[in-house]
Amino acid sequence: MTTQLGGPATQRVLPVTEPPAERSVTAAGLITKVLLLGLLVAVAVWAAFPLIAGDHWVGLGVLVTTTAGLLYLYLTPRHVPAKYLVPGTIFLIIFQIFPVLYTASTAFTNFGDGHRGSKADAVTAIQTGSVTRVPGSTEYRLRIATQGDPATGALVFLITDPATGQVQIGDAGGLRPADGNPPAGYTVLTAGQASTRSAEITDFAVPTAAGAIRSAGLSRAYEGKAVRAYDAVADAIKDTVTGKVWPADESAGAFVAADGERLAQGWKVNVGFANFTRAFTDDDVASAFLGTLIWDFVFAIGSTGGTFVFGMFCAIALQSTRMRFRGLYRILMVLPYAMPSFAMLLVWRDMFNTDFGLINNVLGIHVDWLGTPITAQFAVLLVQLWLGYPYMFLVTTGALQAIPGELTDATKVDGAGPFQSFRRVKLPLLLIALTPLLISSFAFNFNNFNAIFLTTEGGPFPADNPNSGATDLLITYTYRLAFGGSGAQYGFAAAVSIFIFMIVAVVSAVSFRRTRAQEEVYS
């Protein structure tokens, strides 16, 4: 008897000597190809307009090159392996590599509240914010007019003093009296016409002795004065009333006066490794880091391990053919998985309430579940177990069915008890199949923001440290640091997320190496 594995030897020889078969192209295939490539081109054209409008020539170049490359690749009969690899590679670049690089580049800046835009933006904001009405000045009525075409002609302000009814014409040269109302030769713009020239009107200023007349909307004007102005030579903001000067500090991205006072409006600058070093040197950050890290590991391992053990237990129990209504039980088991976890987390939080919660009421006890560290940690792990075991139950059921029954029978013949059979044969085989899932489950739970934020928000917090709570994961802890106290600090958040990424990557890499070693043993 010959083994059928691998098939007859003659068929295994690669048909290298045969001429390559003419690949048949079906009409449907051709249409699909044309449609897909057409779609690609359409997307490219659609993406090109904003790039051209925004003068992003590098981006446009990338777009054109990529599109041309893709068209060439799928229109030429050559480069068959590339046809399969390129789509995946492009998605990898867009959805994996680009976000990682973007996060990394953000980590080196002070991007965040107060430092979102460019220096020019900050200067504009400071100057605009400092325009105040000249005390005691008249509040004018305003019409916007032109001598030319309403859409393009040079604008003037027609300014009426409500007390005297006197009309004046104002432009960049100043105010001059008008003859007639409206003055001859001028067309008054309607609100619709004026609104198309909004930017010009907003920037329009009629110089006066005390400052300048500016628009307040389209129907009123006021005499105002910008108290603060940017001096490009000194690279500083100067207050024209008090004479105070705020020189630009390029390393901090802010205008800082000699007495340390800084203007609120700053700009985005490169800060080098400051965000990274802050994670180690800042007392608030460093003091609680180790405790949080340990609990994070406990939480991730506890969540993954707990759900796996319980899920596997249920799966094995329901594997037994002696049990009736197995299908019904299986459906019931999976129910928690079918419910939206966001809502369930909030429901669980309310069930743990000391006075009104279901758990205390049913058990007739008065435990402050989320108010003391140990019980809160137990509570979040319990919630995780409830939310997570159906998944483990499902995958274990699947994996168990793939283990041949002959193996269990063979262990029986060899005299092994059920536990020994499970421990020595089934579990190792299960682990080979499930370890990648366990690793990904660990990585997910290590950063399981919702599980903590929607239940305890990281609490309870010790009375003497509102920064770090008993159930804080690294991710909730850094969220509070980066977005809690001083507004959003994206740069710092990006730096810390890189640290977290490295921790998870190391743990995963080590686990995968071990899995591979395990596979070699059992295969």
Add this chain to the structure above:
Amino acid sequence: MRIRTAGVFAASMLCLVGAAACGDGKDDKAAGPKASAATGELVIWADDKRSAALKPFADKFGQENGVTVKIQAISKDQQTTFLTASQQGSGPDVMVGAHDWIGNLVQNGAVDPVQLSDEQKSGIQPGALKAVTFNSQTYGVPYATENLGLIRNTELAPAAPATIEDLVATGKKLKADKKVSEILCLQSGQNGDAYHAYPLYASAGGYLFGTAADGGYDAKDLGVGKEGSIAAFEKLRALGEKGDGALKRSISPDNAIATFTGKKCAFLVSGPWATADVKKAGLKYDISAVPGFKGGKEATPFLGVQTFYVASKGKNKALAQEFVTNYVTTPELAVALYDAEPRPPALTAALEQVKAQDPDLAKWAEAGKNAIPLPAIPEMAAIWEPFGKAEAAVIGGADAKTTVAAAAKTISAQIK
């Protein structure tokens, strides 16, 4: 094979041309209104409720002025969404939001000041006008106010308590008689709630920020950690779980109103947003000011002001200024927004008008007559969490002095 490739290529080119034509067509349509018809476009962002209320007025404004007005509802994270979109150049011209955003919006250069005439200013309630004033500059036009008050079940507690001590005595008696299970419904939760705790904190002598020379808040003078704040937290502790049991961490934002409407407590500290639920429950209720401690200061709640902002990076700022300064300041709009959600209008004329039809409104306004504007300075962001957690800790029985010291340390580290 060459012929087939050529065919595919030709077909693709056809598709390309077709797609390009489509793309062009679409772009023409988008560019059309800008180029041909002489009308500008005003884009307004607001939350879901207000978007619906604003719609008819925005349309009216559009018709009167011959412009297109678009209203977009932003359901969540309005401030962050606005900031991010502004930065990218895809933000609105007018933004509707709470006044305590101002500090952060200004430091990000996201909003422009508005120049109101003296007449317009005099039509706005002084507290509301003060709230939108930041660095001596008016940064928006207020249209509605809100503040905390004490809602009581008049069947259980007929008389409004004059002091917190009175309230606790009444509540304890009702509890002893098994008529209620809680003395007071004042939400805290496990992590505290600085906004709801503030009236008591202020009454017991605490403050958050001192007053600067220009009348605004002075971030350098932090009140948390000072003598008064420690005394105030002592008093909160005395009301807490280890004391009177009037303040409890188990009463959270999720169950405070429900516990009151379920008649499990006679007193609820909440705002105008709670009135709808209370009415629905069919309770007999009355609204009064949050009482202070006996012999203490007044229990001043925070005044929150809903505001129209002119976005700095809007595409149509002149029109936005016209809408915000000269249109939002008319009482008709304020009344319509009141109808959408019953909060006291910030315009005096509008408030007088709706007061007559809604007796609760006058009571809310009365409860908030001494309310102080919620600080809008960016430094306020540093207060919320540490203050709340300190509150939760002392309610749970922690030592007031060390707790306040830790909170003060955290806050001042973040303010810098």
